[in-house]
Amino acid sequence: MSISPENCAILAEAIEQTCQTLFITDARGTIIYVNPAFERLTGYSREEALGRNASILKSGEHSADFYAAMWAALRAGKSWRGRLVNRRKDGSTYTDDQRICPVKGENGEIKYFLALRHDITREIQLEEQLAQSQKMESMGLLAGQISHDFNNLLTIIIGSMELISEDLKPGTVGHKLATEILRSSKESTNLIKQLLIFARKQDATPVVVSLNEPVKELKVLFDNLLGRNVSVAYSLADDLVKVKIEPEHFKQAVMNLAINARDAMNGSGAMLVRTYNAGPEGLPPSLPRGVYAVLEVGDTGPGIPKDVLPRMFEPFFTTKPKGKGTGLGLSTVYGIVTQNKGHIFAANSPRGGAVFTVYFPAILA
Ligand SMILES: Nc1ncnc2c1ncn2[C@@H]1O[C@H](COP(=O)(O)OP(=O)(O)O)[C@@H](O)[C@H]1O
Ligand SMILES: [Mg+2]
Numbered sequence: 001m002s003i004s005p006e007n008c009a010i011l012a013e014a015i016e017q018t019c020q021t022l023f024i025t026d027a028r029g030t031i032i033y034v035n036p037a038f039e040r041l042t043g044y045s046r047e048e049a050l051g052r053n054a055s056i057l058k059s060g061e062h063s064a065d066f067y068a069a070m071w072a073a074l075r076a077g078k079s080w081r082g083r084l085v086n087r088r089k090d091g092s093t094y095t096d097d098q099r100i101c102p103v104k105g106e107n108g109e110i111k112y113f114l115a116l117r118h119d120i121t122r123e124i125q126l127e128e129q130l131a132q133s134q135k136m137e138s139m140g141l142l143a144g145q146i147s148h149d150f151n152n153l154l155t156i157i158i159g160s161m162e163l164i165s166e167d168l169k170p171g172t173v174g175h176k177l178a179t180e181i182l183r184s185s186k187e188s189t190n191l192i193k194q195l196l197i198f199a200r201k202q203d204a205t206p207v208v209v210s211l212n213e214p215v216k217e218l219k220v221l222f223d224n225l226l227g228r229n230v231s232v233a234y235s236l237a238d239d240l241v242k243v244k245i246e247p248e249h250f251k252q253a254v255m256n257l258a259i260n261a262r263d264a265m266n267g268s269g270a271m272l273v274r275t276y277n278a279g280p281e282g283l284p285p286s287l288p289r290g291v292y293a294v295l296e297v298g299d300t301g302p303g304i305p306k307d308v309l310p311r312m313f314e315p316f317f318t319t320k321p322k323g324k325g326t327g328l329g330l331s332t333v334y335g336i337v338t339q340n341k342g343h344i345f346a347a348n349s350p351r352g353g354a355v356f357t358v359y360f361p362a363i364l365a
Helices: 005-017 036-042 064-075 121-167 173-198 212-226 247-264 329-339
Strands: 022-026 031-034 080-087 093-104 110-119 207-209 230-236 243-245 269-278 292-299 343-348 354-361
Touching: 022 036, 064 080, 064 093, 064 110, 093 121, 121 173, 121 329, 173 329, 212 230, 212 247, 212 269, 243 247, 243 354, 247 269, 247 292, 247 329, 247 354, 329 343, 329 354
Parallel strands: 230 269
Antiparallel strands: 022 031, 022 110, 080 093, 093 110, 207 243, 269 292, 292 354, 343 354
16 A cells, blocks of 8 residues: 555645654664654754664663563564653653554564654643542541540640649749640640641631632731741732632631741742632643632742652641741641632742642632
């Protein structure tokens, strides 16, 4: 079977213009064709890629056995499909669902390999978010059980200590110790309260509001909290859709984000508070389709290290020195947001600095 010259031209044009990344190697794996989508994805220009072995894309994240199995299938004339982590010219990696098909000559000998890429960034994001929410769910259950029981015990300890210290003479060692026990117990109650928020064991009376209202109420507090060297810029959408939330809890969450921004910026920098509408198109893949009011809190700090990102919402996870951080700020935020049927994402802004994005479903009147 042969293709007519017209069809050849059509094929060439289609392959050149498709957004599907595609390249062809000879039987030894030397690259003999790449399309423009390949150039865009990998950062290698056609001139740079041609004549080189496909192993320039190797990320080093797969074992020798992995590649051996792939080549065994290909040399046997079978096509191969799998998830491949590849490396771009700039050293960053990307994940492909890659299909490689041998192209055979008339005698059945392998002439070329055609590598086609299916972009699975979205699927991977979904998998990661699902794993993340399951982890937070189980932590919530654990934290809820412990903090509930512990809270009850603390109530007994505090009640009893109050009675005991009434009987003790002020100024005595016993009285001092009793006061100290009371102080520590009350501090523990505060910690437990935050854990209870994370574990969704809080009473809430949600109301229908625009997120702009609680944000505006926080302005004065921010000025005091953040210090003179942190500026705060606001960009609040006039047409923001209403949401149903518990405003006091929400304010607590935004405060926690602001405190973290301050800490990250080490006392000087800029915080940006934005609200806008999002959806139904262009939402993060894990969000149910719909319209959302979004709050974004960004800072000009150093951003979030890659290994911190997946763990930062866990209760007691902190990178701050002992005595500085409790690791309960973001778990409280997470609890409040999810309790109010919202979703929260942490990311690094392309300009540097961390960005926290919170979505609440719109209440459409
Ligand atoms: N704005 C931010 N920029 C960079 N890292 C952050 C930011 N906010 C939080 N983090 C990271 O997340 C961790 C957990 O935050 P959090 O739960 O509030 O606990 P804590 O502030 O007590 O450490 C912090 O220790 C820090 O490593
Ligand atoms: Mg904090």
